[in-house]
Amino acid sequence: MIDATNKEAAPADGISAEGQKSLESMLAASRPAAAVGDVGEPDKPGEASATGQRCGVIAIVGKPNVGKSTLLNALVGQKISITSRKAQTTRHRITGIHTREQTQFIFVDTPGFQTRHATALNKSLNKTVMGAIGDVDLILFVVEAGSFTLADAKVLSLFKPGIPTLLIANKLDNIHRRAEIAPWLKSMQERHPFAEFVPMSAKSKSDVERLYGICAKYLPEQAWWYGEDELTDRSERFLASETVREKLFRFTGDELPYTSTVVIDQFSEEKSKQHKRLVRIAATIVVERDSHKAMVIGDKGERLKRIGTETRQELEKLMDAKVFIEIWVKVRSGWADDEARVRSFGYE
């Protein structure tokens, strides 16, 4: 189990105090009547008692590349979900847990909902999104501030009535004239009965802090499901495959199609006199073509070596262990179109 010992602070490149103030007034102007009230003052679904714990599940949903994984990592305070500039980096439902004061927030990240291609992989990703939003206490619907496309509309159309949904207008730092956002927020109000609007930047520490206060009041009063220090219920084996995948995408840039994946063949802990923990990992990167394999290996194996080194360094920090990792590359053409293969690679 991963715990909070390696906690890293989220980047603190937030908006200025003045920006925050104008943001607050914008928020007040755009908040639907049903949700008016000071942030942090529990008004829904009921007042928390002085000693009562709150605990609930929050789904983070949106089309690819809007910043869902960035937001989850900032909310959990440590890198749990991988991020990259490439759309569809997130392929699994990932749980991140954050406990503060009386409230335990259980976040589920979802893959960006795919509308364009109907491969077996994409069908599986879409099923994961549907599963994630069916049974939660709160939905954070993430869009890019100032934008609402057909792909956003398709995701929004999946939401069942009755689950409170916040509109997270992310990447606010990309909007240079903030006044322009108010009419857009008003138009969003007509699209869906959002409980609240939250214009923010997932990269701003103060915005993320504010979001906890906004979310807390929607979570039911009940005992916590996880220990106070737990950050995720995903296994170290899973985090290992996610880390290899992140490095793979980082070092191949846009060259490598997203239909490459990582399988962990071995994950074992060995006894060691020198090290507190020693973990041995063997992973295979599965690609669709020989040309992709060459791309991953790189000139004289240079790229694969870098992927291995950076994965090892990151996992050693994350797991507090000495890590030995070996990575292979295999070609399996057409795997993303083959339902049995998609399942055998760990997708639901």
Ligand SMILES: Nc1nc2c(ncn2[C@@H]2O[C@H](COP(=O)(O)OP(=O)(O)OP(=O)(O)O)[C@@H](O)[C@H]2O)c(=O)[nH]1
């Ligand atoms: N400027 C800016 N960029 C952001 C912000 N949040 C996320 N990004 C960037 O947007 C890109 C996509 O972020 P991700 O968190 O991977 O997006 P995602 O929605 O999880 O993507 P999928 O896994 O494809 O569904 C990355 O390059 C992030 O650094 C933000 O608040 N401001």
